[in-house]
Amino acid sequence: MLIRVLVAFASLGLVISNLTGGGFGTQYSWVEWTKAKDLARETNRPIMVLFHKTWCGACKSLKPKFANAQRLLELSEKFVMVNVEDDEEPSEDGKFTIDGGYIPRIVFLDSQGNLRPEYYNKARGEKYKYFYPSADQIVNTMNDVLKSINSKSEL
Numbered sequence: 273m274l275i276r277v278l279v280a281f282a283s284l285g286l287v288i289s290n291l292t293g294g295g296f297g298t299q300y301s302w303v304e305w306t307k308a309k310d311l312a313r314e315t316n317r318p319i320m321v322l323f324h325k326t327w328c329g330a331c332k333s334l335k336p337k338f339a340n341a342q343r344l345l346e347l348s349e350k351f352v353m354v355n356v357e358d359d360e361e362p363s364e365d366g367k368f369t370i371d372g373g374y375i376p377r378i379v380f381l382d383s384q385g386n387l388r389p390e391y392y393n394k395a396r397g398e399k400y401k402y403f404y405p406s407a408d409q410i411v412n413t414m415n416d417v418l419k420s421i422n423s424k425s426e427l
Contacts, residue, residue: 294324294357295332297339300348302355309385312352318388318417319381321354323368331376334405341407347414370402377402378410380417391417 293302303311305321312319322338324331338344368379370389379402380391392401393409394416404410 293339293355294326295335295339296322296324296355297345299339299345300353300355303352305354305356305360308352308354309381312381312383312385315352316383317350317352318383318421319352319354319385320348320414320417321356321368321379321381322376323356323378324376325358328375330403330405334376337407338410341411343411344407344414347411347418350418351414371398371400374400374403376404378404378413380413382421388417391420 293300308319308321311317324334367387368377370379370387377400378393380388382388391413393404393413395409395412396403404413
């Protein structure tokens with residue numbers, strides 16, 4: 273009986289975590305990965321996917337920076353925002369582990385659901401390019417994505 277109760281609480285914790293953004297902010301319009309591509313196509317918005325784990329120290333450090341970043345929140349309205357925690361990571365033949373499966377990492381896809389590896393943290397070297405220790409670095413890449421989209425739509 274005690275095991276069933278513990279399992280129920282653990283399951284409840286995962287559900288609550290997903291609804292609250294896993295600590296990255298309830299103010300963001302998080303979308304499940306299974307719905308993200310369709311929404312991106314319908315709204316013609318790029319997708320930002322945040323991969324993290326509940327036990328990860330670097331993820332825990334990024335959470336308050338992300339959650340409290342006003343500019344990031346404003347830009348998020350121009351993206352389909354996906355928050356992938358723990359075992360929720362989509363298994364698409366390693367598509368999202370471009371330069372490794374480290375966490376936290378953030379990748380961007382276009383509105384058609386195509387991975388865009390050219391959008392990464394320019395403040396980093398060639399190693400761990402999709403790792404963002406600060407909200408400002410995420411904002412810089414989000415701006416790069418939007419500039420690229422806007423310049424292509426003007427052609």
